[in-house]
Amino acid sequence: MREATPQQQKKILVVSAHPEPRSLTASLTAFAVEHLRAAGHEVRLSDLYAMKWKATVDADDFPDHPGDRRLQVMGASEHATLAGRLSPEIAAEQEKVRWSDAVILQFPMWWFSVPAILKGWIDRVFTSGFGYGPEVPPPYGESALAGRRALVSVTAGARESAFSDRGVHGRLEDVLHPLQHGLFWFTGMAPLEPFAVFGANDLPEERFAVAQQEYARRLDGLFTDEPVPFRSLVGGDYDRAMRLLPGVEAPGAGGLDLHVRPRG
Amino acid sequence: MREATPQQQKKILVVSAHPEPRSLTASLTAFAVEHLRAAGHEVRLSDLYAMKWKATVDADDFPDHPGDRRLQVMGASEHATLAGRLSPEIAAEQEKVRWSDAVILQFPMWWFSVPAILKGWIDRVFTSGFGYGPEVPPPYGESALAGRRALVSVTAGARESAFSDRGVHGRLEDVLHPLQHGLFWFTGMAPLEPFAVFGANDLPEERFAVAQQEYARRLDGLFTDEPVPFRSLVGGDYDRAMRLLPGVEAPGAGGLDLHVRPRG
Numbered sequence: 360m361r362e363a364t365p366q367q368q369k370k371i372l373v374v375s376a377h378p379e380p381r382s383l384t385a386s387l388t389a390f391a392v393e394h395l396r397a398a399g400h401e402v403r404l405s406d407l408y409a410m411k412w413k414a415t416v417d418a419d420d421f422p423d424h425p426g427d428r429r430l431q432v433m434g435a436s437e438h439a440t441l442a443g444r445l446s447p448e449i450a451a452e453q454e455k456v457r458w459s460d461a462v463i464l465q466f467p468m469w470w471f472s473v474p475a476i477l478k479g480w481i482d483r484v485f486t487s488g489f490g491y492g493p494e495v496p497p498p499y500g501e502s503a504l505a506g507r508r509a510l511v512s513v514t515a516g517a518r519e520s521a522f523s524d525r526g527v528h529g530r531l532e533d534v535l536h537p538l539q540h541g542l543f544w545f546t547g548m549a550p551l552e553p554f555a556v557f558g559a560n561d562l563p564e565e566r567f568a569v570a571q572q573e574y575a576r577r578l579d580g581l582f583t584d585e586p587v588p589f590r591s592l593v594g595g596d597y598d599r600a601m602r603l604l605p606g607v608e609a610p611g612a613g614g615l616d617l618h619v620r621p622r623g
Numbered sequence: 624m625r626e627a628t629p630q631q632q633k634k635i636l637v638v639s640a641h642p643e644p645r646s647l648t649a650s651l652t653a654f655a656v657e658h659l660r661a662a663g664h665e666v667r668l669s670d671l672y673a674m675k676w677k678a679t680v681d682a683d684d685f686p687d688h689p690g691d692r693r694l695q696v697m698g699a700s701e702h703a704t705l706a707g708r709l710s711p712e713i714a715a716e717q718e719k720v721r722w723s724d725a726v727i728l729q730f731p732m733w734w735f736s737v738p739a740i741l742k743g744w745i746d747r748v749f750t751s752g753f754g755y756g757p758e759v760p761p762p763y764g765e766s767a768l769a770g771r772r773a774l775v776s777v778t779a780g781a782r783e784s785a786f787s788d789r790g791v792h793g794r795l796e797d798v799l800h801p802l803q804h805g806l807f808w809f810t811g812m813a814p815l816e817p818f819a820v821f822g823a824n825d826l827p828e829e830r831f832a833v834a835q836q837e838y839a840r841r842l843d844g845l846f847t848d849e850p851v852p853f854r855s856l857v858g859g860d861y862d863r864a865m866r867l868l869p870g871v872e873a874p875g876a877g878g879l880d881l882h883v884r885p886r887g
Contacts, residue, residue: 378679378680378681378682378694378696379693379694379695379696381693382693382694382695408679408681414678414679414739414740414743415642415672415678415738415739415740415743416642416733416738416739417642417672418642429643429645429646430642430643430646431643431646431824432642432643432731432733433780433824434824467696469680469696469746470742470745470746470749470801470805470806471800471801471804471805471806472736472742472801472805473742474679474680474742474746475678475679475680475739475740475742475743475745475746475747476678476679476739476743478734478736478737478738478739478742479678479679479739479740479743481734481739482733482734482738482739483739485734516697517865518864518865520864520865520866521864521865521866523866524866525866525867525881526865526866526867527856527861527865527866527867527882528804528805528865529800529804529879529882533797533800533878533879534800534801534805536735536793536797536798536800537734537735537736537798537801540735540792540793541734541735541736541792541798542734542735560695560697560698592791597791600782600784600785601781601782601784601785601790601791601792602784602785602787602788602789602790602791603789603790603791611875611877612877613875613876613877613878613880614797614877614878614879614880615793615797615878615879616877616878617789618791618793
């Protein structure tokens with residue numbers, strides 16, 4: 360662990376999603392919070408199950424929305440965001456994200472994605488006007504939450520090889536594309552490579568110790584590790600129809616790698 | 624529309640996820656239900672918002688689970704499934720899936736994935752012992768729900784080019800990989816190519832009419848269109864570490880296409 364000098368002190372939001380306070384997810388969350396605080400950072404925690412976070416978007420999220428009017432979710436959420444009239448628990452989470460220099464999502468992989476309660480945090484918090492949208496310059500993504508780093512910390516029951524380059528489930532980075540690129544890149548955050556603990560259904564003590572050490576290294580590098588170098592829409596890598604310009608990729612590049620600049 | 628002869632009559636479960644009964648999602652759901660019924664099929668509908676579906680997995684899902692015992696979600700859900708002791712609303716949805724010859728998921732794409740309420744339907748319904756698991760032969764996926772077809776019908780605000788081969792968001796099929804391969808293939812269902820309506824935030828009347836016609840064609844082909852030819856784990860395409868065997872792919876194939884057999 361490295362201690363932060365005052366100018367290195369950062370603000371970190373940890374969002375955790377598991378119903379069991381004695382789970383591996385809860386242990387990793389507690390470890391991250393303690394490790395980051397011991398390094399001198401400020402940490403806030405959104406423990407979604409403990410908060411009884413409502414997962415579903417509905418009209419209650421927008422108190423000013425007239426009950427008899429058709430709910431156009433993006434429009435209503437944008438209007439409520441810009442008017443400062445989102446439901447208070449959503450506004451509170453937006454304030455935490457805005458406050459933060461980095462966001463860590465800690466969750467078990469359920470059906471190759473986040474648990475519903477965490478999806479509901481994403482659906483409800485990252486409204487138009489907050490995470491993206493015409494009121495956030497420039498007009499299309501990549502900017503609203505710029506300057507923040509983002510780290511996925513995930514546990515998965517499967518073994519690592521099943522998420523490797525030729526693994527049956529697809530590469531971990533491809534499976535997490537909706538988060539890494541869809542959420543983080545789109546809102547202007549800088550996603551790091553995901554941190555994953557595999558074989559998590561029955562993790563022996565000694566492997567948990569190793570996982571903690573690896574996690575500590577990733578937490579220490581939260582503000583110094585190289586983010587995933589996704590290509591830039593506002594930087595001119597895509598045409599007006601939002602297709603990657605011809606010929607910019609390395610020969611043989613394909614799949615979702617098209618959207619990452621060649622490294623090194 | 625083609626009318627089904629008695630032996631072509633099938634059972635179809637439509638799962639719909641939108642809070643607004645006058646939404647495009649609700650219109651497409653109603654259209655699908657009517658079109659399939661008019662063709663002679665039996666249709667059941669799970670309208671998740673209308674059902675006030677609980678999105679989050681928690682201990683209440685497993686009434687026999689002792690409150691003071693650590694909740695190991697996969698273990699508890701498998702135990703409750705095999706003992707017939709899942710909460711009644713989960714058991715009811717499992718019965719609908721088991722009854723069906725095809726499942727259609729109708730939803731708006733929110734953050735490059737399903738709305739939280741639908742993620743919660745997936746998280747809670749596809750338990751170990753139902754959708755996969757050691758009690759379902761063979762021991763690892765691809766079989767539990769075999770014989771069923773699966774169709775994603777999604778609406779997205781973005782234009783189609785943004786989800787094309789070189790589109791900034793990634794190809795639609797890659798973005799939907801956690802559903803198409805993660806959920807459907809893994810549980811043994813046969814996923815069709817997704818059906819998508821783009822530019823959905825403000826769809827003019829005439830484009831809605833065109834979308835309905837296209838949807839009708841996809842519904843007519845629900846049991847005759849070719850499913851996505853994902854490779855097979857039980858069929859021997861992968862090694863014991865669950866990595867694709869060397870050299871089986873077409874030259875130049877990469878990304879998630881590795882897991883699809885070359886077509887045609």
